[in-house]
Amino acid sequence: MEWRQQTSVSSADAFNEAKRWIEDVTGKSFGCSDFRAALENGVLLCNLINQLKPGIIKRVNRLSTPIAGLDNVNVFLKACEKLGLNESQLFHPGDLQDISTRVTLRRDEGNRRLKNVLITIYWLGRKAHLDTLYNGPQLNLKAFEGLLGLALSKVIFYFSL
Numbered sequence: 446m447e448w449r450q451q452t453s454v455s456s457a458d459a460f461n462e463a464k465r466w467i468e469d470v471t472g473k474s475f476g477c478s479d480f481r482a483a484l485e486n487g488v489l490l491c492n493l494i495n496q497l498k499p500g501i502i503k504r505v506n507r508l509s510t511p512i513a514g515l516d517n518v519n520v521f522l523k524a525c526e527k528l529g530l531n532e533s534q535l536f537h538p539g540d541l542q543d544i545s546t547r548v549t550l551r552r553d554e555g556n557r558r559l560k561n562v563l564i565t566i567y568w569l570g571r572k573a574h575l576d577t578l579y580n581g582p583q584l585n586l587k588a589f590e591g592l593l594g595l596a597l598s599k600v601i602f603y604f605s606l
Contacts, residue, residue: 462588463566469582485541487517534568536561
């Protein structure tokens with residue numbers, strides 16, 4: 446999934462809301478202020494989806510290696526598909542990798558990748574919002590308006606009523 450629309454609106458509201466929602470649902474803190482670093486090992490993402498649909502992920506890899514993190518992220522993405530998200534709503538596993546040391550990095554590449562992660566969290570939060578069996582904390586979908594653009598703002602407004 447790649448979000449190509451350029452927006453002048455800051456995505457800070459979406460980052461803050463995604464962080465708040467993940468912490469509220471999982472009962473666990475991000476542990477750092479870096480959004481990407483907090484999610485790159487996939488543990489919080491796996492905990493999140495297991496709170497939305499208990500038992501959907503059987504085992505979370507808690508080793509502190511990049512391969513373990515990638516494994517967790519892939520398991521999270523597969524669980525998102527099981528919940529009904531389609532491939533276009535999912536970020537690429539590499540979107541959470543630290544690319545800050547790459548020489549050929551385009552200036553906005555890191556932000557684009559993190560926005561892809563935010564978009565997946567938006568769709569997951571929207572799915573939880575519509576699930577009658579889920580009664581936990583809700584994601585404020587309106588916080589994602591600037592990120593998603595005006596095309597989806599009417600959909601967001603409708604589902605936030």
